[in-house]
């Protein structure tokens with residue numbers, strides 16, 4: 187088990203490096219974030235004890251279950267799942283430092299209220315539905331700049347960039363066009379020079395499409411399967427919740 191995870195991490199690092207070489211990027215510009223949904227604390231620990239720092243859950247329940255097990259090991263928790271407003275309090279309790287899935291104003295308002303009460307701030311990424319698929323969360327690309335502008339008005343929320351889940355398709359060029367949409371939105375937001383907004387992070391690319399994402403400017407790749415193996419639950423279990 188340990189060997190598998192360590193081997194898989196090496197394979198991923200090599201993939202990141204090769205993709206960077208192809209486009210003349212510095213591999214230090216691309217952070218590896220481990221998507222740990224359904225992965226046991228024990229397996230996550232192996233990664234954390236071998237140089238990984240960034241991990242992310244999709245569900246508050248899993249964050250909570252693994253919190254005590256991982257508390258003693260240095261790491262950073264991001265949140266990448268659909269966040270219900272009634273769970274906002276919990277993610278702050280479990281030391282989430284960046285909410286990558288901020289996709290609506292109502293959620294920003296609730297986060298802000300809670301952060302004010304706790305005298306805290308948090309990093310956020312605006313989640314964009316760049317593939318325009320019904321089944322995925324995220325603000326429509328046409329509304330992303332507007333949402334960014336509104337979120338920037340909450341002083342407790344530090345906008346650091348954008349996040350997207352690419353189209354699931356074997357056609358690389360279609361997947362690439364999702365990542366291009368995110369890159370173009372980043373450039374547009376930078377051009378508008380919105381106060382309290384830093385647009386340095388582009389969280390895009392997963393086990394199956396990280397090379398394409400890196401070629402298009404990703405700074406955070408979110409990898410689960412390629413490190414920890416296949417999951418029992420289909421991703422729709424995490425992504426469709428509450429939709430319908």
Ligand SMILES: *Cc1c(COP(=O)(O)O)cnc(C)c1O
Nearest residue numbers: 221266392393408409410411412
């Ligand atoms: C599960 C998940 C990932 C990782 O997906 P893999 O294909 O297993 O690498 C990335 N981002 C989000 C939002 C996820 O839910």
